Amino acid sequence: MIKRTIYIGSPAYLKLKQKQLVVENPEDKSIKGTVPIEDMALLMLDHYQITLSNQLVIKLQGNNVAIISCDAHHLPFGVMLPLHGHTEHSDRVKYQLKASEPLKKQLWKQTVEQKIKNQQTLLRLNEKPYEQMDLYWQNVKSGDTTNCEGKAAQHHWKHLFENFTRERFGHSPNNMLNFGYAVLRSIVARALVSSGLLPVLGIFHRNKYNPYCLADDIMEPYRPFVDKMVYNYVTQYGVPEKLSKDCKAYLLNIATQDVWIDGLERPLMVAVTTTTASLYKCYYGELRQIKYPELD
Incomplete structure (x- = not known):
């Protein structure tokens, strides 16, 4: 359900x-x-x-x-969030703590690759320049040492919206993106807890002031789904001057957006739990590839 x-x-x-x-x-x-x-x-x-x-x-x-x-x-x-949401919480955290740096770098590489692929698909679906994104996702190194994520993001924002600069407190639709990402972050944090993992221990993000480093890591390939919703809203209704209740009600539907993951179409909220469950299996050694959604 x-x-x-x-x-x-x-x-x-x-x-x-x-x-x-x-x-x-x-x-x-x-x-x-x-x-x-x-x-x-x-x-x-x-x-x-x-x-x-x-x-x-x-x-x-x-x-x-x-x-x-x-x-x-x-x-x-x-x-x-509750302190724990899984019956094997302490055991699962042990494997999370033992995760090696090479493993975390490979997981981050997979994360960046899928994020860029999803950004590319969004550009392609809306007839925006997308071919250059091949260069970025195909050249992601372990740990993304060459910052392909940042280069792809510049291309993504340059072409997705007209005359737009992505800023934390910039002009609309930055406010819609901020709201959507914050909701998405909460969904991911909740799923991490339900999978018995600590949201604070990231695979890439390490800011000592950030209690949701892992949530910020895992949400990256899901961000283009928020971008898609915002783009569709702006295309249909124009750029909103402020974040109205209608805008927020629209963006709260991110949880029920259908996405493809692991060969199945599932609501985003369910897909996130698939991702966090696969992350634990990567920590445990059962999987080598984290399961992320594909935008289509």
């Missing part, structure tokens, strides 16, 4: 009743809606006047639901 993403964007009191999330209007105590906890994957809180009961938080964490809080700019700011 496809897990649901729940977005709360107005004042609300959230509580637990009969294994369901209950959304209550704080003014008149009326019930605005209910959702079974077992159906949820992400809960996004996008208003300062939202209150959660601790009983609800514990139940959400027990079901591996990622709780995402947004900042004043309505962008995902933090994510709350």
